[in-house]
Amino acid sequence: MDNNGLYLNRPKARTIPALLAEMAARYPRQEFVVDGMRRMSYAEFQAEVEVFSNGLIALGVGRGDKVAILMGNQLEWLIADFAIINAGGVMVAINTYATARELKYMLEHSDSRALIMVDDFAGNNYREILANLKDGGNLSGLHNIIRVNPGSKNLPGSVDWAQIRDLGLKADHTQLGAHIAPDDVAYILYTSGSTSVPKAVQLQHYGLIENMWHIGERLHLRPGDRLWLSVSLFWGLGCENALFAMMTHAAAIILQGQFEPATALSLIEREQCSVIYATPNMVLSITSDPSFTAVRLKSLRTGATIGTPAQIKLLYDLGVAEICNIYGQTETYGNCTVTDAQDPLSLRSVSVGKPLPGVEIKVVDPETGMLCAPTETGEIRVRGYVTCGYLNDGGKNQATFDSENFFMTGDLGYLDSDGNLYFSGRLKEMIKTGGINVAPVEVENLLMSHPGVEQAFVIPLNDIQRDEIVAALVVPVAQSAVSEQELRLLCHDALASYKRPHRYLFIDSEQLPLTTTGKVKKLALPGLFEAN
Known part of the structure; x- marks a missing residue:
């Protein structure tokens, strides 16, 4: 059961620029993002986004232009994200683990005209990779490279973040976000694959707002909640799910640049985080750290995870009494089913919950396409808040949707008589x-x-x-x-x-x-x- 806006009214906005403007107007002084010693309220964040968005427009970024982001979890990632969309562009999230070959593929395949990046992160020297790719005659469509806090070494053709910001301060673009429609594509997220090139998942404005509102309702989020976020922003769980679940509920995001258990404990404790998005291995690392004591996590109340019954119960026993089990894919706007925070633990530990509002799920025999009976395992298929298609890949689009326009997840599961979904594994496995x-x-x-x-x-x-x-x-x-x-x-x-x-x-x-x-x-x- 959803809490139906128990703590605040559902946002009216159906585009991301309108959502930021609405939340900044309703909660101007509410803290939105914390990155180390840097803090911004909703109003301060909106003002900074507008400045940088003006700078991107002055640089030539316009409606439908693809602009990529390559950096770890930091304030500039979020500013760039919203600024790109505010300028009418499409944000392309780049995996920070990408090799030179993968980076070249994603930038070229997405037709990105600009890249906003840090010089290096987690041992990867992006400045050197980009310089080598450019020297090799690659990335001819990449017109601009914007470097955040650039080092002393030059990257030909690049400009500094501060220069774009200065352009924005001098510019006047009063129509920011005015011509964006709810069904415009806002995001392109690349899903990782072990045997083939990544797929470019397109996500639209309205889905990122509406589906994430419903996720937040299942988690029982409320204004002033504080999320510890170490999950990488380039992943769907970060920029797709967590970001907009928090924003639609006037909550704050506490960024950790890269996961490290001792730092995570310090952040959660210092910032009194009430929400956790974490994978089981992250939780295990935190509880295994020499500095861990359960009292350091006492502020946590709710959150989203996946895992075995024992892994769900571990978080519950740590005090995250409203932890929710989730299921979904990047293509299904992060999650398509979520347990309710008030469901019994016995259900939350084994089921991934009921479909979210606006989502239909069926389970079918993967060979015949016939509907499975309750408790009978088959392929999970989803309709509703689902990608509008893969970028530049018509073949995959045709192979991914069935005759009733359900997205074929390739996952196995079953529905019980109450409509709760149970995940059983991958069809191919x-x-x-x-x-x-x-x-x-x-x-x-x-x-x-x-x-x-x-x-x-x-x-x-x-x-x-x-x-x-x-x-x-x-x-x-x-x-x-x-x-x-x-x-x-x-x-x-x-x-x-x-x-x-x-x-x-x-x-x-x-x-x-x-x-x-x-x-x-x-x-x-x-x-x-x-x-x-």
Whole structure:
């Protein structure tokens, strides 16, 4: 159940510039963003956005122009984001882990005419990468590079952030945001892939406002709430979900440039954060830090996460009593289902909740497209707040939507009789052993319920007799002496025989193959078994 604007009235704005103007008018002195020692209220942030937006217009940025952002979580990321959109442009979020090849692809594929960047971040020298790409005759459509706090080394053709700001102070563009429509594209976010180039997901103004309002309602957000945000802004969970859930509810965002558990604890404690957006591994890192004590997190009340029942309960036990389980993809405006903060913990720990208002979900047999009965596992398909399509990729658009215009997620799950969704894993990851389907996530959740297991990955291995057998790759908790025999007994008691792993491999977390965004490369895991 949503709280139906219990704490404030729903914003009337349907474009992002109008939303910022509305919230700045309603809550001018309310703090909006904290970045280290830098703080801005809603009104101060709006004023700074207008200045920088004027500067971008003076530089030649106009309606529909793509402008990319490449930097960690910092105040300038947010100012640039809103300024680009305020000028009528489209913000392109660039992954800070991107290699030179990936950066070249995203900038060229998106037709970005400008890039706003820092010189380096997390060991990546972007200035050098850009200089080399330019010297090689690449990025011919990139007309402007704007550097935030540039170093002493030159980057030909670039200008400083301060120069654009000075242009904005001298300019007068009274029609900022006036000609933007609710269904205009505001964002292009690239989804990461392990085997192919990223897909460019287009997101429209109205969806970023309306769907995020509904997410905030499920979380029971209220004016003055304070979100600790270490999740990267370039990810959908950051700039798509968290940002607008907070803004539509007059809440504040406390930025952490890059996740580090001790710093996270200090920020949450110092800023008295009440909202947390975090992945299970982040929570584990925080609670494992030598400086951790539960009292340092006492200000936390609500938030959004994904994870096993044990991982959800850990946050609950830490005092985040209204923690919510979420499900969605970048294409579905972050989340399409969210548990309500007041749902029983027994439901929030196993289900990802009911569809948000304006969202329809069906679960179908992936081969026939026929609707599944309640509790029957099938492919999750979504209609409503869904991407208007992938940029410059008509083929993927046709293959991604069914005949009823439902987005085919490629995820497995089921609906119960009350309409709650349960996530079961990825369709492509389904293991077929002896002709019977096994959802890896079910086995993984069981293995991770063992106190000696930190992570578990269940994958198929080729087998002459069964076509595929179930195999489990296990990362033990530090100093744990968990054995294969213990896990075999656990699975024997809880799983049907065909679901039980035939092979186990124990490794350290450092041995996991990762993508540039830190996700585990599932397709590379069978190679670890072969190597051992």
